[in-house]
Amino acid sequence: MGARLGPGQVLLRALPPQRAQGPGGYPMSAGVIYWLRNDLRLHDNPALLLAARRASEQGGWLLPVCLHDPVQQLETRWGFARMGAHRRAFLDQALQDLGRQLAGLGSGLLQLHGSPAMVLPELARRLGARRLVCEAIAAPEELAEVQALRAAGLQVETVWQSSLIDPADLPFAPEAVPDTFTTFRQKLERAGVLEALPRPAPAALSPLPAAFPATAATLAGALRPLEGEASALGDWLASIAARPDMHSPAVDPRSSFPYAEARCHGGERAALAHLAQYCARGLPHSYKDTRNGLAGLDYSSKFSPWLATGALSPRQAMAAIRAFEAERGANDSSYWLWFELLWRDHFRWMSRKHGRRLYGARGLSERPLPAHNARGFERWTEGRTGDALVDAGMRELSATGYLSNRLRQNVASYLVHDLGGDWRAGAAWFESQLIDYDCCSNQGNWLYIAGRGTDPRGGRRFNTNKQAQDYDRDGAYRRLWGRP
Template identity: 45%
Template structure:
C-alpha cells in the first residue's frame, strides 16, 4: 500500500481523468492544486497579470466544484498559492508520499516544472506523468511527437486514416482516504484578488460561464440535446452575437472540467440518434484542431513563445487592447474580450490579424494579452493560434484578413459593433 499525491493542474474533473484511476488503490490520497504566484504578477510593460479576473474566478469556481465531488467520495482538496514545485515537494516530504501523479501538459513551463519536481523528489518518490484531456494519446498517435507535420491538414489526414480514440472512463465511486494530519481547504478568492471575487461578465455577452464539471455537462447537454444547436454548427460558427452560435465548450475544456473524449462521445451519441451531418462532424473537426495544437506545442517546446524578449508595448498596441483603434469591428471585439473573458473565433482571428498585419504589432504581445483576458486560455491553443495568424513557426503562409471586408461579411448591419461600442463600458487593463 502506498501514499499518493495527485498534483492537479488543468484537469479539474474526476471522470475520464487517469490521475484518479488506480490498478491498486493507494493507502491514502492527497489532492493538491497550487496557484502559481507568478501568474498574479504584472507582465513587464503590460500592466496586466498572466491570469486576469475572469479566468481566476472561473478557476476558483472549478476548484470549489471539484472539492465537492472529492468530498462525496471520501477525499478532499488542498489549494496552495506559491511555487508549484516547492509546494508539492514540501507536501510530499511532510507526508511521506511514495508516488506523485501529474498530468503531462503541453506547455513548456509545465513540462519544466515536472522535470524540476522529479529532481527535487529524487529516487525516493516516484513521479508519474499521465496523458489527459486530448482525444489522442501518444499510443494512438499515428506518428511520433517529433514527426507532427507542420500543417493541420496533413495531421488530420494521417489521424483520420487510423481514427481510434480510447473510450472516456467514468468517475470513481470512492477514493482513498485523506492522509492523517494533512491540511485541507483553500483561501477565499477575495483574499487573493478582490476584483476576481466580484467579477461578473457584461450582460451584453448573453452568456455567463460557471466553472466546474457539472456546469460543463450542463452546457454540453444544452447544446446537443436541449437546443439541438449542434445540427447547425457549421452554418452558425462564424456568428458574433447570441448564445448558441458557438459550442462555448472551450472554458471547460481548457480547465479540464470536460475532456475532449467526453465531448466526442456525446456528439457520437447525438449522431446515433439524429444522424451525422456536416455540422456534427465540424465539432469533432474543431476538437482535432485542439489536439493538433497540443501535440505541436509538445514538439516545439520553448520555441512556441518566440525566441526574443518581448518588446515594449507601443501606443498602437495599448489602443488595440483598450478597443480604441478606430476600426469598429476590431474595437468591438476587444471590448467584448475585456468585458466577458470570451470571444468568438471569428472575432479572435480578426483582432489578431489586425494587430499583426495592420498595426505591425508583435504577435507575442497579443498572445500575452489574450492569456490575461481569456477564460478559456490554454497554452497550446492560444500561442499556437497566434503563431498561425502571424505566419511564424510551423506554417509561414500569410493569413492577413481585411477587417473591413470581414465586417461587411459577418456584421453587415453593424449590430455587433453597435452592441459593444459603448465607450464608458469598454474595459481596460486590470492587475489582480
C-alpha cells in the same frame, strides 16, 4: 498571506521544524499526492484513476492538491497581470465545484499558494509521501515544473490525457506529427483513427492522510482550508493556503459566455450539463452554419472554457457528439465539431514536437524579430484603435473574458499586420483575459496569424472592413459593443 509574497519567502517564514525523515529526506508513509493542473474533473481523468490506484495498492491515503502559483499574479513584461480577473473567477468556480465533488467521494481538495517546486516537495515531506501523480502537459513551463519535482526527489508519474486522440493511436510517432493541419487530419482519417473513449469517474477515493489536520468538509471549503488548526502541519498549511483576491468581476449581460449564470459556471457539473443540453437541443446539426457568429451563447459550442480548465474532457465531448450522431444522424455540422477539436489536438502535438522554439519571438520562422508598438498595443487592449470591429471585439474580451473565434482572428491580425505589434504581447493579453486560455491553442493560433508557426502559408491578414461586411453586415455587433 499577501498574494505578492514570493513562494520562497512564504516557506522560509512559515515552515515548522522538520520531522524525522526517512531515506532521501522523505519519511516512510503510504500516500499519494494528486496534483491537479488543467484537469479539474472526475470524469475521464486517467491521472486521477492512476493516483487512486496507487493509493489503494499501498493501502494509503490520497490527497488532491491544486496550487495558486504567485507567478500568475506577477506583471508580464507588457505591463499587466498574467492571469486577469475573469480567468481567476472562472477558475475559482471550477475549483469550488471540484472540491464539493471530491468531498462527496470522501476526499477533499487542498488549495495552496506557492509554486510547485517550492510547495509540493515540502508538502510531501511533511506528509511523509514520495509519490505524486499529475497530468502531462507538453509546454515548456509545465515540463520544467515536473522536472523540478523529480529533481527534488519526488517520484512523479505523469499521464497524458488532454487530447482527443490517444498518443498510442496516432499513425505516426508524436514527434513526427505532420506540421500542417490538413495533412495531420487526412492521415488520421485515412487510417480510421478515432478519439479515445472517455473513462468513468471513480466511484470512491482513498481517504485523506490520517495526519491531516482537517476534515474533508473543511478541505472542500475551497479557499478556507485549515483555519484554526493547531498542529504544526496545520499551521504550515494554513500559512501557505491560498487566499487570492476574490473580487469576482461583474459579468456584462451582453456576454456570449455569461459565466456568472449557473448554466455557465466553471466546473465539471455545469460543463456536463451544458454538453447534454447542447446535444438535446440538436445544436450539433447547425454548428457549421452558425460557428462564425459574433454574439450569443448558441452560435458555437462554447466548450472551450470548460475544456481549458479540464472541467470537460474532449473525449467526453466527442462521445456525446457521437451518441448524438448515432441517434439523430451525422451531418457536415456534427463532423465539423470533430474537425475543430482536431485543431485543438494539432496545436498540442505541435507544442510537444517543437517545444520551446514555438515560444520564442521568431517562432519557427527566420523572419526578423517582431517590433513592439507600445502605444498601438495600449489602444488595442483598450478598444480604442479606431477600427469599429476590432474595438468592439476588444471591449467584449476585457468585459467578459470571452470572444468568438472570428473576432479573435480579426483582432489578432489587426495587432500584428495593421498596428505592426509584437504577436507575443497580443498572446500575453489573451492569456491574461481569456477564460478559455489554453497555452497550446493560444500560442498556435497567434503563430498562425503572425506566420511564425508551422502553417506553410506565411500568416493570415484579415481585412477588417470586409470582415465587418461579411459577418456584421447590419452592424449589430459593433453597436452592441460600441460603448465600454
